[in-house]
Amino acid sequence: MQKIEKLLESKNIRVTAMRLLIYKFLAEKQIAVTLSDIENAFEKADRTTLYRTVKTFEEKDIVHQIDDGTGITKYALCENGCNCEIERDLHLHFHCNNCNETVCLTEHKIPQIKVPDGFVSENVNLVVKGICDKCSGQ
Amino acid sequence: MQKIEKLLESKNIRVTAMRLLIYKFLAEKQIAVTLSDIENAFEKADRTTLYRTVKTFEEKDIVHQIDDGTGITKYALCENGCNCEIERDLHLHFHCNNCNETVCLTEHKIPQIKVPDGFVSENVNLVVKGICDKCSGQ
DNA sequence: AATATCAATGCAATGGAAGTGCAATTACTG
DNA sequence: CAGTAATTGCACTTCCATTGCATTGATATT
Numbered sequence: 001m002q003k004i005e006k007l008l009e010s011k012n013i014r015v016t017a018m019r020l021l022i023y024k025f026l027a028e029k030q031i032a033v034t035l036s037d038i039e040n041a042f043e044k045a046d047r048t049t050l051y052r053t054v055k056t057f058e059e060k061d062i063v064h065q066i067d068d069g070t071g072i073t074k075y076a077l078c079e080n081g082c083n084c085e086i087e088r089d090l091h092l093h094f095h096c097n098n099c100n101e102t103v104c105l106t107e108h109k110i111p112q113i114k115v116p117d118g119f120v121s122e123n124v125n126l127v128v129k130g131i132c133d134k135c136s137g138q
Numbered sequence: 139m140q141k142i143e144k145l146l147e148s149k150n151i152r153v154t155a156m157r158l159l160i161y162k163f164l165a166e167k168q169i170a171v172t173l174s175d176i177e178n179a180f181e182k183a184d185r186t187t188l189y190r191t192v193k194t195f196e197e198k199d200i201v202h203q204i205d206d207g208t209g210i211t212k213y214a215l216c217e218n219g220c221n222c223e224i225e226r227d228l229h230l231h232f233h234c235n236n237c238n239e240t241v242c243l244t245e246h247k248i249p250q251i252k253v254p255d256g257f258v259s260e261n262v263n264l265v266v267k268g269i270c271d272k273c274s275g276q
Numbered sequence: 277a278a279t280a281t282c283a284a285t286g287c288a289a290t291g292g293a294a295g296t297g298c299a300a301t302t303a304c305t306g
Numbered sequence: 307c308a309g310t311a312a313t314t315g316c317a318c319t320t321c322c323a324t325t326g327c328a329t330t331g332a333t334a335t336t
Contacts, residue, residue, distance in 0.1 A: 046286045067207045069263055094257055111249040118271030119232055125207050127263045133256030152303065184315045
C-alpha cells in the first residue's frame with residue numbers, strides 16, 4: 001500500500017485518496033478498463049475527476065491507453081513488463097470478441113514490422129481479436 | 139466510370155448518383171478518409187446519407203474500416219490487393235504523426251502473430267505510426 | 277498553528293462522432 | 307404508368323471525451 005504512495009511521489013504527483021483508490025482498482029483488474037468501468041466502481045466520485053486522474057496517470061507513464069477497436073478508449077497499468085518508458089511503442093493487446101475484454105500480452109513480443117522506404121516507424125499499435133483463454137473453454 | 143456502376147451492380151446495391159460520387163471520391167484519395175472528410179467534400183449532401191452510404195459500402199466489402207488510433211473511424215477502398223473478402227484480417231496501416239494521414243500498406247504483409255495457449259486469433263489490426271514518405275522529405 | 281499558494285476535485289456545460297426514426301423522394305418492377 | 311422497395315434528408319438522441327470555473331483540499335512558509 002505504501003508502495004503506491006512511493007510510486008506516485010516518484011512521479012511527482014500528489015498522493016490523494018482518489019488516486020490511491022483508482023490505482024488499486026486498476027491493479028486488481030487484470031484487464032484494460034474503460035472510463036465507464038471506473039465510473040461504475042466509484043459511483044460517489046465525479047466523472048471528471050476520474051477522467052483527469054487517469055489522464056494524469058497516463059502522462060506520468062503509470063497507465064497506458066489502449067485502442068482496441070471497440071471505439072472506447074481503455075486503460076491499463078504499465079507494469080508486469082510493460083516498460084512504457086523504455087519501449088513505449090510495442091503494445092500487443094488481445095481483444096476478446098466474446099467477453100469484450102481486452103488484455104495486455106506483454107510477454108509476447110511483436111515481430112519487427114517493415115515499412116516501405118521513406119516511411120519512418122516510431123510506434124506500433126497491434127490489436128489481435130479473437131477468443132480469449134477464458135472464453136475458449138480452455 | 140461504367141466500371142463503378144458494374145461494381146455496384148455486382149454487389150447488388152443500387153446505382154445512385156450519390157454512391158457514384160462517393161466512390162469516385164474515395165478512389166481519388168490515396169489515403170483513408172473520415173466521415174468528416176467526405177462531409178466536407180459533399181457539403182450539399184446530408185451527413186446521414188454519407189454515413190449510410192459508407193456503411194453500405196462496408197457491408198458489401200467495397201470499403202474497409204480503419205481504426206488508426208486517432209479515435210475517429212476512417213475508411214478506404216478495398217482495392218489494390220486489399221483482398222478483404224479473402225483475408226479480411228490482415229490490415230497494415232500507416233498513420234503519419236505529421237500530416238495526420240493514414241495510408242494502406244497493402245503490399246506489406248503482416249508477420250505471423252503468436253498468441254498464448256488458449257487464445258484464438260481471428261483478426262489482427264496493426265497500425266504503425268511515424269512519419270510518412272511525403273513528410274520525411276524523401 | 278495560521279496562512280498563502282497551488283493542485284485536485286466537483287459541477288455544469290460543450291463538442292464531436294455515431295447512430296436511429298420517420299417522412300419524402302427516388303429508383304426499379306411489372 | 308402505377309406500385310413497391312430502397313434511398314435520401316431532416317430532426318433528434320446517445321455516448322464518450324473534454325473544458326471552464328468555483329470550491330475544496332494539500333503542501334510550504336512564516
